[in-house]
Structures are given as C-alpha cells and as structure tokens.
Amino acid sequence: MSAFVRAVVRAALADADGPAPARLEAEASQFVLRQLARLPDFMRLPIRGVGRALDALAIATYRKPFVALDLRQQRYVMASARGSKIATVRDAVRLYESLAIFVREGTADA
Amino acid sequence: MPEPRHRNAPMPTSDECVVVGSGPGGCVTAYHLAKAGRSVTVLEDGERLSLDAMPAFSRAEMERKYRNGGLTLAFGSARVQYVEGRCVGGGSEVNSGLYHRTPPAVLERWREEYGVERLDSEIDLAEHFEDNERRLSVTKLPSEDLAPPAARLLRLGATRLGWESLEVPRWFKYDGRSVGGGRRQSMTETFVPAMEKAGARLVGNARVTRVERRGARWIVHGVRNDRYREPFEIATNAAFLSAGSIGTPAILQRSHVGTNVGRSLRMHPTVKVVAEFADEMNTPDAGVPSEQVKEWSPEISFGCSISSREHLAVNLYGFRSVLHDLSRRWKRMATYYAMAEGSGTGTVRPLPGFADPLVTYALARSDAAHLKRGLRLLCELLFEAGAVALYPVVTGAPMLRTKDQLASIDDWFAPAAANLMTIHLFSSCPMGERSDRCALDSFGRVRGEFGLHVADGSMLPTSTTVNPQGTIMAIARRNAMEYLR
Numbered sequence A: 001m002s003a004f005v006r007a008v009v010r011a012a013l014a015d016a017d018g019p020a021p022a023r024l025e026a027e028a029s030q031f032v033l034r035q036l037a038r039l040p041d042f043m044r045l046p047i048r049g050v051g052r053a054l055d056a057l058a059i060a061t062y063r064k065p066f067v068a069l070d071l072r073q074q075r076y077v078m079a080s081a082r083g084s085k086i087a088t089v090r091d092a093v094r095l096y097e098s099l100a101i102f103v104r105e106g107t108a109d110a
Numbered sequence B: 001m002p003e004p005r006h007r008n009a010p011m012p013t014s015d016e017c018v019v020v021g022s023g024p025g026g027c028v029t030a031y032h033l034a035k036a037g038r039s040v041t042v043l044e045d046g047e048r049l050s051l052d053a054m055p056a057f058s059r060a061e062m063e064r065k066y067r068n069g070g071l072t073l074a075f076g077s078a079r080v081q082y083v084e085g086r087c088v089g090g091g092s093e094v095n096s097g098l099y100h101r102t103p104p105a106v107l108e109r110w111r112e113e114y115g116v117e118r119l120d121s122e123i124d125l126a127e128h129f130e131d132n133e134r135r136l137s138v139t140k141l142p143s144e145d146l147a148p149p150a151a152r153l154l155r156l157g158a159t160r161l162g163w164e165s166l167e168v169p170r171w172f173k174y175d176g177r178s179v180g181g182g183r184r185q186s187m188t189e190t191f192v193p194a195m196e197k198a199g200a201r202l203v204g205n206a207r208v209t210r211v212e213r214r215g216a217r218w219i220v221h222g223v224r225n226d227r228y229r230e231p232f233e234i235a236t237n238a239a240f241l242s243a244g245s246i247g248t249p250a251i252l253q254r255s256h257v258g259t260n261v262g263r264s265l266r267m268h269p270t271v272k273v274v275a276e277f278a279d280e281m282n283t284p285d286a287g288v289p290s291e292q293v294k295e296w297s298p299e300i301s302f303g304c305s306i307s308s309r310e311h312l313a314v315n316l317y318g319f320r321s322v323l324h325d326l327s328r329r330w331k332r333m334a335t336y337y338a339m340a341e342g343s344g345t346g347t348v349r350p351l352p353g354f355a356d357p358l359v360t361y362a363l364a365r366s367d368a369a370h371l372k373r374g375l376r377l378l379c380e381l382l383f384e385a386g387a388v389a390l391y392p393v394v395t396g397a398p399m400l401r402t403k404d405q406l407a408s409i410d411d412w413f414a415p416a417a418a419n420l421m422t423i424h425l426f427s428s429c430p431m432g433e434r435s436d437r438c439a440l441d442s443f444g445r446v447r448g449e450f451g452l453h454v455a456d457g458s459m460l461p462t463s464t465t466v467n468p469q470g471t472i473m474a475i476a477r478r479n480a481m482e483y484l485r
Helices: A002-013 A022-038 A041-048 A050-062 A071-082 A087-106 B024-035 B059-065 B104-114 B121-136 B149-161 B191-197 B244-254 B309-315 B320-324 B326-332 B365-384 B403-412 B469-484
Strands: B014-020 B040-043 B072-074 B080-082 B165-167 B170-174 B182-184 B201-203 B206-214 B217-224 B231-241 B270-276 B291-293 B300-304 B333-340 B345-349 B358-362 B389-392 B420-422 B452-454
Touching: A002 A022, A002 A050, A002 A071, A002 A087, A022 A041, A022 A087, A022 B059, A041 A050, A041 A087, A050 A071, A050 A087, A071 A087, A087 B059, A087 B309, B014 B024, B014 B217, B024 B040, B024 B191, B024 B231, B024 B469, B040 B231, B072 B358, B104 B121, B121 B469, B149 B165, B149 B291, B149 B300, B149 B333, B149 B365, B191 B201, B206 B231, B206 B244, B231 B244, B244 B345, B270 B309, B270 B365, B300 B365, B309 B326, B309 B333, B320 B326, B326 B333, B333 B365, B365 B389, B365 B403
Parallel strands: B014 B040, B014 B231, B040 B201, B080 B420, B231 B452
Antiparallel strands: B072 B080, B165 B291, B170 B182, B206 B217, B217 B231, B270 B333, B270 B389, B270 B420, B291 B300, B300 B333, B345 B358
16 A cells, blocks of 8 residues: 555656655555544545556556556556546545645745 | 543433533533533533644544544535534634624514514524624734735725625634734634533534433434444433434434424535735635635625645645646645535435434535626625736636636536535424424423423524524523523
C-alpha cells in the first residue's frame, strides 16, 4: 500500500518540469497514509481498492502495474482516472490528490 | 511551544453522573451538574489539547482534533462531507465560534410540530442564552475597521445590491488593535476549566460504545483510545449522551435503547466558491470572518469560509491551471459559501463489525434548488464586490469572469457534482412530546428510559437555520436545570 501511495502522491505533486522535491513527496505520502488509516473503517477498503482500478488502467494502457510506470505514464493514468465513469474512482483520486496538494500548499512558504 | 501536559483524571468504576462527550452540550451540562454538587465524570473520545496546541485550520489540527481526520461523508444522491471535532471541547475547538440565538420562528415550529414544552426564547431560554454568552465572551468586533478584508468585500457586494448583511457575534476576546487580534474562545478556554474547578473529572481518550441498563443504574461501556486499548465500564445513576449528532444515535442504537433514533438527521448543506480579486486581500492569519448575508434567510445564507492557502488549493482542485499558479495568486483569493436551510433528512446506522456508523442524507429537492439559487446569487454578489474571477467548487464548473456567464448555471450545476459539505449536524434524536417522531421528551430524557439523557445537537428537532451552537448550549443548560430541579 505504501509503495502505491508514494507513487500516487509523486504523480499528484509533479508538474510538467518534473517531480516535486523528495522531502515533500515523503511528507505528503506519510500524511496520506495516516489519513487513509483515519477514514471511517467501512470506507477504507473501497478507497484502497482504487489501487486496483489504477492498476487496471495502467495495465490496459501500458501493460504494467501503476507503480512500475514512469512519472509521465503515471500522470497520464491519473488524468484518465480523474475522468473515470466510476464515481468511486474519481472520488478516490480526488482524495489522494487533494491531501497531497494540501501538504504542498501548506508547506510552500515554510 | 511544546503542549503542556494536562491532568487526565483516572477512570472511576462508578459515579453519580456520567457525561459522554465534552463538546458544547456536554461541557455545559457537566459544569452545571458539578456546580450543583453532583459528582460528575466526563468521558471524551479524543485527546486533551489546548486551543492553541496547533495552528487553527492546519494539517496538524485536522489530524488530531477532527473525527476521522476530517474525512467523514454522508452518503446519498449527493454526498455531503461533514466535519466534527474529536477532542476535549469537541467542535468548539475547531470552528470559528460564530454565535446565534435560536430564531423565534424555529422555536415556534418546535412547539407546534414536535410538541416541545416550555420553550420560548423570551421567557424560557433568555436566562440560558445570557449566562452562556457571558461565560463565552460572545461579542462583536470593537470596530468595523478591524473586519478582515474578505468580510468587508462580502458586505460591499451586499450593500451594492441592497441586500442585508450583518456581522455575527462570536466567542472571542478581541484585543481591539489589529485585524484578527485577540483570542478565540472555546470549551477548553471556558467551561472545561470551570467544570473541573467545580469538581468534575475529565477523562480523555475514552470512547463509549454503548450503554446498558442494570437495575436502577446505567452501565457505560467503552474502550480506552490510548495504547492500552482497555475496555472499561462505569456505573451511574444518570448518563448524559453528548457525543454529537452522529455519535449519540450510534451509541443508542448499539445499545438497543430508544425509539425514533438516528432516522431524522438534518444538516445545513453548503456549496462553496473561490473568488479572485484584483488586489491582495488575504493573509495567512485571516481566520474565518464573521460577516453573513441574511437577505435570503432562512432558506439561504452566505458567509466567508476558511481561506488559507492550503484550503484554497483543495477548493481549486478542478481548476488545475489556477492551482499551478497559486503561489502568485492566493493572496487575492478568498472562499465564500452559500448554505441551505436543509429540508432533507438522513440516517445514522451502526454497521455490524465496524466501529464507525454509516451516515446517509437525502438532499431534498428544495435543498438542491436553494443551493443552485444560492450559488448564483452569491456569485452575483461577489462580482458586485469586485471579483475578477470566480471558481465554483463544483466538479465540471467553468471559471466565471462575468455575471452573464451565470445564466449557464443549469448546464453545470448538479448537487451530485457540487462537493457539498457541512459543519452543522442535528436532529438525529429529536426532542418533544410527539411520541411518533421524538426520541426524547421536551427536556432531553430518552423516552421511556429513566436516568438516560441526551445533551447535544441531536436533540434539536429541526434545522436551526443558523449556527446551532448557541441553541445547543442554551437547551443543554435548560435541561440540566430541569434535571437538578
């Protein structure tokens, strides 16, 4: 789970110029993992299940699981997931990305 | 600054009164019971932290003072994110302390539709409001010049349109010198020290799971949330459930106690919009301004929301180009909300094998209409106030640059896409004399159960149409006095 979260956070924080600083990625990943652990218990499984959905998208597009993709490919898969027809997938991607962005912007001037 | 260590009272095995939850309802109840000489233990699910243990609205606060880290959701055709405090002091520690007395029309509705007895703001509640207001330092800004710019802009837009705008009093000790200067008040600043001084014991990290009647007493069952995870039991003559509008019905249902419990949850569904202005007007310490527009009240109210850089970023999730440019623009931005009265109802249901209850909410058709109209009117107001761009927090919504674009709102607004949220939850155990719809009697006693009481937002029969904390505390005080009579 943590490898998957790190990959999602990395993709969420990256921009066209490349990845965010490793320290920010680590801090955001830890925060996302802690927040996932705090979710109401009946929501944890469906939200974590988004990993399977992203893997399915990644395999369908690149024949590799999500964590094995390079950053550009991961960002493409995330963008596809944002437009998914399945609300749970959209919501979960939004949750992961929002938490990562929350950390980035909260530490931007620190 | 390191957080000072607070005394955490040892867990007793029995006590005369046990209060479950230390939010506004629980603290007011515990204080008055203890002051009257009753032996009282207060059990709180969350940690004991001071008001300024971490910056307001920060990531650390989200992690340590919010239930489920702030990630709680009511399911339904339109999902509604709700937030609750989970710490000593409850919601009072994490909100902006806005204060309203209950509108007379709301009390009248409770009397007529729910048969609530002896409830009139002028006669029956006045002394309770006054006492709480004094203890909480409910006040207005010492000068209009000290209003944050986001509040002044909301007022400017309303004034230009000829709409009513007002400053809402709040729990605050203003220093009168600077914008935002002074000290916010909360339960840990007021009622918690007062109730402890009166002799009440406060035990943090103690999660109550259910209550059980054993002879003439109630057994309160729970688990310590600390590293030992020990189960506990406390016997009491009188248990007061103040675990909030989600927690209290969940405890009652797990205990198989009461009727009409957890079937009539109400809330104020809220939609937000980020406004961008030409000039800088936002600062890291802006807090939540206390200006509200009541022109369309009670159906719709407008106000200011948290506008720190990280909260703006989350609200701008759908506007990625703006998000990438946020470092340059966030000081010109603020978040505003349109809040609907909330005519829909929801449920709270414990799920077998899970600790957290499932919460649902069926948004009423009128709520959806009010939210859409409210968002359109709020956008109109913000353009009048000088906004150069508006970013509705609605999935798929376009950036708006002119009032004319609001004509297309039907094309992009749908409740399911509106990322609705609320901080006001109530009515899941309504009080009154109508046994067909009320879980409690007119004074918060669980119907048919001697010695079991409710003292939190769940007892309010319907929406208060305004921030409910003033109402919860006044009724908690009134009901505590009735118990002591």
